[in-house]
Amino acid sequence: MSDQPWAAPTADGPVHGTVSVPGSKSVTNRALVLAALGTDGVTRRVRGAARSRDTTLMAGALAALGATVTTTDGRAGTLDLAITAPATFHGGHVDCGLAGTVMRFVPPLAALADGPVVLDGDERARERPMSGIVAGLRGLGVEVSGEALPLTVTGGPHPPGGEVTVDASASSQFVSGLLLSGARYARGVTVTHAGERGVPSLPHVAMSVAMLRDAGVVVDESPSRWHVGPGPVTAPAVLDVEPDLSGAAVYLAAALATGGAVTIAGWPDTDLQPGGVVRRVLEAFGARVSLDADGLTVRGPDRLDGVDVDLHEVSELTPTVAALAALAARDGAPSRLRGVAHIRGHETDRLAALAAELGTVGARVTETEDGLAIAPSPLSAPTRPWRAYADHRMATAGAIVGLVVPGVTIDDVAATTKTLPDFADDWPTLVAGAGVGV
Numbered sequence: 001m002s003d004q005p006w007a008a009p010t011a012d013g014p015v016h017g018t019v020s021v022p023g024s025k026s027v028t029n030r031a032l033v034l035a036a037l038g039t040d041g042v043t044r045r046v047r048g049a050a051r052s053r054d055t056t057l058m059a060g061a062l063a064a065l066g067a068t069v070t071t072t073d074g075r076a077g078t079l080d081l082a083i084t085a086p087a088t089f090h091g092g093h094v095d096c097g098l099a100g101t102v103m104r105f106v107p108p109l110a111a112l113a114d115g116p117v118v119l120d121g122d123e124r125a126r127e128r129p130m131s132g133i134v135a136g137l138r139g140l141g142v143e144v145s146g147e148a149l150p151l152t153v154t155g156g157p158h159p160p161g162g163e164v165t166v167d168a169s170a171s172s173q174f175v176s177g178l179l180l181s182g183a184r185y186a187r188g189v190t191v192t193h194a195g196e197r198g199v200p201s202l203p204h205v206a207m208s209v210a211m212l213r214d215a216g217v218v219v220d221e222s223p224s225r226w227h228v229g230p231g232p233v234t235a236p237a238v239l240d241v242e243p244d245l246s247g248a249a250v251y252l253a254a255a256l257a258t259g260g261a262v263t264i265a266g267w268p269d270t271d272l273q274p275g276g277v278v279r280r281v282l283e284a285f286g287a288r289v290s291l292d293a294d295g296l297t298v299r300g301p302d303r304l305d306g307v308d309v310d311l312h313e314v315s316e317l318t319p320t321v322a323a324l325a326a327l328a329a330r331d332g333a334p335s336r337l338r339g340v341a342h343i344r345g346h347e348t349d350r351l352a353a354l355a356a357e358l359g360t361v362g363a364r365v366t367e368t369e370d371g372l373a374i375a376p377s378p379l380s381a382p383t384r385p386w387r388a389y390a391d392h393r394m395a396t397a398g399a400i401v402g403l404v405v406p407g408v409t410i411d412d413v414a415a416t417t418k419t420l421p422d423f424a425d426d427w428p429t430l431v432a433g434a435g436v437g438v
């Protein structure tokens, strides 16, 4: 990839096309962790994973601690991973990159190692919240030095486990991380959330619970409290990863932005991700959504409606929704995005980043305590490149805006490889009217 800013393609007219997106990083990285926790000598396969940075980091982390991970080419540019759990994890060094799933899911697994595990990541990763994992592990009898990355985790192969109360208002991944390895702790793990705000992105905790149950682990849940019983982790021998529906939303946004129609092939009938919420959010802008044998098709309206949406459950959609809201505001419709205070701790401070970058094209975006307010304003060509802040979803938000605002360039389109490894090629292909990956 060159160092030159990437020119986001402008659409000549309505965008029409069919897209096949790679597997969800959230599903993939849970599947990899659960496979590595098996103690029955079975090699498990995770099929259709994205060839993305976050997935690669998770595979690398598990290998660094003693799991055997082999990677082969899967269908349509995806990866198939085969994982064999080690008899005992060993100490080592783990690179978390900027992946929340790696920095929050691996420390509780590292506590099962027979030696210290040092975890570090990108510069920005050192600023991402880790308090729930650090406090949670200490409460479960694990030694942790450091309060954020870099961390050293020293557990011993049989950490006691038990009951902890953590404040998970900064990330649902605190809860997911503690639960995913909890069955391997002597007394299992019980996590209670206590904080000023609720746990964000709760469908991602539900994903953890569903995948744990699928791996034979006993999980009890009540509001703000989850219990994982001790016992073996026997994930399915083969897991087909469902498409990344938040990544898909970016491609669907092309239909909304241009009044076109985009189909996501292979959209699942039932999903572990909040697919229904993704659909409802797009419908709020005036899109028509239908699911049939070809996949999920979204047809954009002639003019986008403004939205007033609480994105607490689907906070990772915020950059996509904010980009569409800025396009709606161009036609005079204001929007409010709420419930996402915690995304200041995502890959970047997304509220500040969105206000700044949408501002470069003339949008009137104000940061609120828990979201963004977008006031009517015409949009115009920017005078500097759109900054991605190493954030895949900031880069894709810039591309959405670039469909209708000429002259948008993105300083670091390679940031998209965190979850969508082929975005820089696939997006122009879609905008030019061709199918992608199908």
Ligand SMILES: O=C(O)C1=C[C@@H](OP(=O)(O)O)[C@@H](O)[C@H](O)C1
Pocket (backbone or CB within 6 Å): 025, 026, 027, 100, 101, 170, 171, 172, 173, 176, 200, 201, 204, 205, 315, 316
């Ligand atoms: O567990 C997961 O796979 C995720 C949980 C959510 O994190 P937060 O709860 O920090 O928002 C989500 O935003 C992130 O993209 C993926």
Ligand SMILES: C=C(OP(=O)(O)O)C(=O)O
Pocket (backbone or CB within 6 Å): 098, 099, 100, 101, 316, 346, 347, 393, 419
């Ligand atoms: C917040 C996100 O990622 P992470 O898993 O790194 O937290 C995201 O993908 O939008």
